[in-house]
Amino acid sequence: MDSVLSKSEHLYLPTTVTRAAKILVGGHFGAGKTTLVGSVSEIRPLRTEEPITQASVGIDDLAGLPNKSTTTVGLDFGRITLTEDLVLYLFGMPGQSRFDVLREHLFVGALGGVILVDTRRLQDSDDVLASFEERDIPFAVVVNLWADAPQYAPEEIREALDLADDVVLTFCDARDKKSCIRALIDFLEYLLHTRRLELS
Ligand SMILES: Nc1nc2c(ncn2[C@@H]2O[C@H](COP(=O)(O)OP(=O)(O)OP(=O)(O)O)[C@@H](O)[C@H]2O)c(=O)[nH]1
Numbered sequence: 001m002d003s004v005l006s007k008s009e010h011l012y013l014p015t016t017v018t019r020a021a022k023i024l025v026g027g028h029f030g031a032g033k034t035t036l037v038g039s040v041s042e043i044r045p046l047r048t049e050e051p052i053t054q055a056s057v058g059i060d061d062l063a064g065l066p067n068k069s070t071t072t073v074g075l076d077f078g079r080i081t082l083t084e085d086l087v088l089y090l091f092g093m094p095g096q097s098r099f100d101v102l103r104e105h106l107f108v109g110a111l112g113g114v115i116l117v118d119t120r121r122l123q124d125s126d127d128v129l130a131s132f133e134e135r136d137i138p139f140a141v142v143v144n145l146w147a148d149a150p151q152y153a154p155e156e157i158r159e160a161l162d163l164a165d166d167v168v169l170t171f172c173d174a175r176d177k178k179s180c181i182r183a184l185i186d187f188l189e190y191l192l193h194t195r196r197l198e199l200s
């Protein structure tokens with residue numbers, strides 16, 4: 001699957017593609033979902049960003065996010081052809097619970113999801129993790145590493161998030177395409193291993 005890292009961007013789906021999977025990119029407010037979809041997408045991502053206004057003061061916690069001026073109010077959409085025959089359609093979810101109705105729709109038909117977390121606000125991930133667990137939708141947890149964030153050992157993160165032993169836990173920098181693709185591949189390998197995904 002590493003060959004995807006050297007592929008140039010392309011607009012049209014290769015004719016060799018026979019399988020498509022809908023993969024969600026979830027996570028709490030400001031975890032880096034929109035950034036990740038933009039980093040890996042081979043097409044110009046669809047974004048639904050709106051400016052953060054005074055109305056969100058006290059609701060959306062901007063601590064540690066000095067450059068964040070917008071928030072996703074709908075979804076992010078991107079695409080990546082991972083192997084000759086497999087394409088992933090990535091759906092970035094909105095981060096706040098006030099968009100629960102939208103998130104509900106995004107779950108439909110999803111094969112699984114990667115849930116981004118920021119170690120500066122691990123406790124904010126509980127709702128998102130629960131929403132995947134309740135629907136029995138497989139997920140991986142991907143820690144978006146920020147330079148000034150506390151660094152924890154994987155076991156500490158597992159314990160803090162109360163993750164089951166078989167949940168894939170990986171790390172990335174949401175701005176870095178290579179690390180994000182690596183995280184997606186780790187999750188895909190888990191889906192293959194557990195036979196939730198089969199390649200022809
Ligand atoms: N330093 C650093 N900044 C990041 C990283 N990931 C994202 N950012 C920045 O952090 C901010 C938040 O990222 P977004 O991608 O908007 O986060 P989101 O999860 O989509 O946010 P919502 O849709 O509002 O929930 C943006 O200003 C990004 O440029 C990272 O890994 N390191």
Ligand SMILES: [Mg+2]
Binds near residue numbers: 033071072
């Ligand atoms: Mg977003």
